[in-house]
Amino acid sequence: MRIYALYLTSVSCGFCMMSLEILGPRYLSPRFGSSVDVWAAIISVFILSLSIGYWLGGRIADKARTNNPLGWIILAASAFFLLLPAYTHGLVEGLGKDVHTARWGSLLAGALLFLPPSLLLGCVSPMLVKLVFIGADQVGRTTGTLYAISAFGNVVGILATDYILLEAFHLNTSTIAMGVVLAITGVLHILITLQADRNGTTTLPAVANENGGETAAEAS
Amino acid sequence: MQRPLAIAIAVVLIILGITLQADPYRIRDPGFPADQQVLDFRDSTYTHISWVTSEASNYAQLRFYDRVEGGVCLRPQWSDLTTPHLKMPADYQIETVAPAPTWPAGMEVPNPGTLSNTKYICMYPLSVLLNQRLMAEAKGDAAKAAPNILIVGLGSGVGVGMFAHHFPEASITVVDIDQKVIDMVRDHYPMLRWLEQDAPPTADGRKRLRLIAADARQAVIYPELHGSERPFDVVVLDAYTSGSTIPPHLMTREFFQEVKGAMSEDGIMLSNIIGSYRGDKRLLLGGAIRTMHAAGLTEVHNFPIYYFNNGETKPEFGPDQEKEVRNNVVLASKMPLDPRGNRDGWKAIHDFIKSGAPYADLPTKRYRSVLATLVFDDTASMSTSLITQDGNAIDGAVYQAISKAYGNQPHDYRRYFRINERGLIGKTVAAVREHAAATDSEVPQGWTRDDAVALSVIFIDWVHHARSTFRASVSIAEVPATPTRFAHSGRHLVGPSEEERAEMAEPDWVILDAPLFTDGTPNADIFNN
Numbered sequence: 001m002r003i004y005a006l007y008l009t010s011v012s013c014g015f016c017m018m019s020l021e022i023l024g025p026r027y028l029s030p031r032f033g034s035s036v037d038v039w040a041a042i043i044s045v046f047i048l049s050l051s052i053g054y055w056l057g058g059r060i061a062d063k064a065r066t067n068n069p070l071g072w073i074i075l076a077a078s079a080f081f082l083l084l085p086a087y088t089h090g091l092v093e094g095l096g097k098d099v100h101t102a103r104w105g106s107l108l109a110g111a112l113l114f115l116p117p118s119l120l121l122g123c124v125s126p127m128l129v130k131l132v133f134i135g136a137d138q139v140g141r142t143t144g145t146l147y148a149i150s151a152f153g154n155v156v157g158i159l160a161t162d163y164i165l166l167e168a169f170h171l172n173t174s175t176i177a178m179g180v181v182l183a184i185t186g187v188l189h190i191l192i193t194l195q196a197d198r199n200g201t202t203t204l205p206a207v208a209n210e211n212g213g214e215t216a217a218e219a220s
Numbered sequence: 221m222q223r224p225l226a227i228a229i230a231v232v233l234i235i236l237g238i239t240l241q242a243d244p245y246r247i248r249d250p251g252f253p254a255d256q257q258v259l260d261f262r263d264s265t266y267t268h269i270s271w272v273t274s275e276a277s278n279y280a281q282l283r284f285y286d287r288v289e290g291g292v293c294l295r296p297q298w299s300d301l302t303t304p305h306l307k308m309p310a311d312y313q314i315e316t317v318a319p320a321p322t323w324p325a326g327m328e329v330p331n332p333g334t335l336s337n338t339k340y341i342c343m344y345p346l347s348v349l350l351n352q353r354l355m356a357e358a359k360g361d362a363a364k365a366a367p368n369i370l371i372v373g374l375g376s377g378v379g380v381g382m383f384a385h386h387f388p389e390a391s392i393t394v395v396d397i398d399q400k401v402i403d404m405v406r407d408h409y410p411m412l413r414w415l416e417q418d419a420p421p422t423a424d425g426r427k428r429l430r431l432i433a434a435d436a437r438q439a440v441i442y443p444e445l446h447g448s449e450r451p452f453d454v455v456v457l458d459a460y461t462s463g464s465t466i467p468p469h470l471m472t473r474e475f476f477q478e479v480k481g482a483m484s485e486d487g488i489m490l491s492n493i494i495g496s497y498r499g500d501k502r503l504l505l506g507g508a509i510r511t512m513h514a515a516g517l518t519e520v521h522n523f524p525i526y527y528f529n530n531g532e533t534k535p536e537f538g539p540d541q542e543k544e545v546r547n548n549v550v551l552a553s554k555m556p557l558d559p560r561g562n563r564d565g566w567k568a569i570h571d572f573i574k575s576g577a578p579y580a581d582l583p584t585k586r587y588r589s590v591l592a593t594l595v596f597d598d599t600a601s602m603s604t605s606l607i608t609q610d611g612n613a614i615d616g617a618v619y620q621a622i623s624k625a626y627g628n629q630p631h632d633y634r635r636y637f638r639i640n641e642r643g644l645i646g647k648t649v650a651a652v653r654e655h656a657a658a659t660d661s662e663v664p665q666g667w668t669r670d671d672a673v674a675l676s677v678i679f680i681d682w683v684h685h686a687r688s689t690f691r692a693s694v695s696i697a698e699v700p701a702t703p704t705r706f707a708h709s710g711r712h713l714v715g716p717s718e719e720e721r722a723e724m725a726e727p728d729w730v731i732l733d734a735p736l737f738t739d740g741t742p743n744a745d746i747f748n749n
Contacts, residue, residue, distance in 0.1 A: 029285065029461075029462050030462070033461065033464065034266070034462055034465070035461075035465050035745035068222070078230070079233050081237075082236065082237030082238075083233070083240065085237065085242055086236070086240035088242070089242045166263065167265060172241040176234075176238060176241060179233070179237055183230040183233060190222055191223055191226070191227075
């Protein structure tokens with residue numbers, strides 16, 4: 001069960017991240033238009049944040065003793081999702097006329113708006129690898145499965161946002177709904193870790209040992 | 221300790237997020253003039269769409285975010301039109317679609333006619349008048365011409381209204397990528413809904429209006445998508461994205477070739493392009509023209525959009541205007557379009573003007589609006605407006621102020637006044653308050669103060685406005701081509717051939733270095749921004 005819960009975390013974080021990438025240009029286009037420049041800015045900001053997030057997430061993962069920090073990171077990401085509809089307009093307008101060019105302006109605005117939440121979600125994958133890690137001989141399988149699941153969440157996020165969310169809901173509603181999902185995910189991680197703590201499964205190696213055989217079978 | 225903290229943070233964040241979220245874009249700040257009301261707003265995959273009206277400025281506008289994508293005059297209304305084919309049938313029940321909660325309760329829901337407050341729309345009839353076959357079939361009578369028209373990009377839908385008003389026998393197909401835009405226009409522009417769903421077909425049995433949600437690139441290639449009975453005589457390209465940029469795939473040689481394939485041999489492609497002859501925007505306008513050439517639409521003629529102002533009698537187009545960024549109505553065809561090559565077409569244009577068109581059947585001095593703005597030293601302008609609905613008097617106060625300041629001169633279609641005389645301002649303010657009291661309405665914001673330093677007034681006669689725009693732009697575009705300065709027909713804009721260039725002492729062609737847009741290098745939207 002535990003590993004499925006972690007897979008679910010991976011899917012939902014992947015979903016929200018790519019969904020934000022599809023919604024992103026809609027936040028920028030009132031000022032910057034919707035030319036290919038704006039798309040280039042958005043995509044580069046998200047890939048950059050993944051790059052930093054992977055690096056950072058890996059380091060945090062090695063220091064973490066539980067999945068508690070992961071919960072806090074997801075909760076922090078949810079804060080950005082939840083508050084984005086409140087501050088975007090002021091921020092984009094506040095940048096002033098000078099940076100309202102499609103190229104540098106949208107890159108700057110995109111970085112300010114979307115780098116923090118997507119960077120935090122970028123930390124999730126390496127931290128999950130650490131959590132589901134069950135032994136050096138399974139490392140390829142573990143990471144491969146997690147990447148596959150996360151990428152699947154990405155795809156569902158992109159298509160669901162394009163086909164359903166943008167059609168049926170207001171931009172703010174979609175963003176806040178995803179913030180709520182992330183907040184719940186984050187809180188659950190914090191809650192469940194603490195419970196596991198009482199049961200004596202504090203550290204990850206212990207978890208891995210306990211469930212080793214079972215999870216290996218599931219992962220394959 | 222962490223568990224309750226995490227739950228508390230999450231709950232606080234969710235509550236903050238829901239309560240602090242900004243309003244939908246346009247609703248937050250309707251802007252100037254202050255009497256604007258939002259009739260409806262919707263989100264689509266592409267943009268945030270709103271339908272904004274202003275009694276003061278006599279418009280209903282479709283907006284993508286805060287950008288205007290086309291406007292219809294609120295008056296004349298549909299019921300004011302007298303052309304038989306558009307006259308509202310006596311028994312026609314307008315289904316009203318409920319406006320958004322932003323619309324004031326009890327306020328009349330607009331029912332616009334065909335007059336546009338977007339200037340370039342007035343030029344649309346050119347694309348039919350210059351087609352010799354259509355005009356010959358109609359024996360020179362524009363009202364009998366039976367064009368098949370494709371419009372790419374719906375906007376407010378007033379372009380459809382313009383064509384429908386002047387060409388009763390037109391069959392119009394509109395392709396727009398956004399179903400939500402089509403739904404919005406259907407819901408809030410009853411005349412278009414009638415044309416699409418209930419109006420009788422043309423004399424030869426073609427449908428009056430089709431609204432199709434598709435990408436133009438596909439609709440042009442696949443006849444089963446657009447459903448038209450015969451090739452198009454006119455293709456209007458007016459697709460803009462929410463950033464006021466032209467989608468690059470609708471600005472390439474390959475697309476223009478596909479348009480050419482969907483048109484009859486003498487078909488005319490009409491494009492609305494925001495650009496100029498000099499300055500950075502020359503690359504966009506020039507690139508478009510060069511690309512049309514390359515696609516085989518070798519005859520190109522441009523109509524720069526200007527209008528008379530404050531009683532000018534003759535439009536001028538000189539070096540200053542060459543640099544100015546403006547709407548350009550660019551016509552491209554395989555058939556000659558310039559006054560020398562297409563004498564019959566230009567005669568048709570002049571006959572059209574002589575007949576009183578455009579909007580020959582609508583009276584002037586009836587559909588006028590006055591936008592009056594008080595200017596204070598300490599704050600931004602405050603505005604209100606008084607609109608005239610019956611023939612002869614603009615609501616008392618502002619009209620008298622104008623008359624006095626300008627010595628009762630007859631009014632042109634568009635005038636701008638700035639009145640600095642304290643006494644006159646005071647009288648106007650008092651009269652506006654009286655007007656508010658008499659009609660039991662609120663005194664407009666700012667008009668409770670007595671310390672205004674100026675009163676600015678914009679006065680427009682909308683029918684006159686449309687006619688003057690058409691006539692001014694035609695007369696500008698008729699200026700004979702001179703090789704060393706600007707010219708409005710394609711070859712001169714794009715520049716001479718390499719050999720001709722070598723022979724020229726000092727080349728001064730207007731858009732010499734314009735790029736060629738192809739599917740491989742579709743850089744139109746970069747120049748647009």
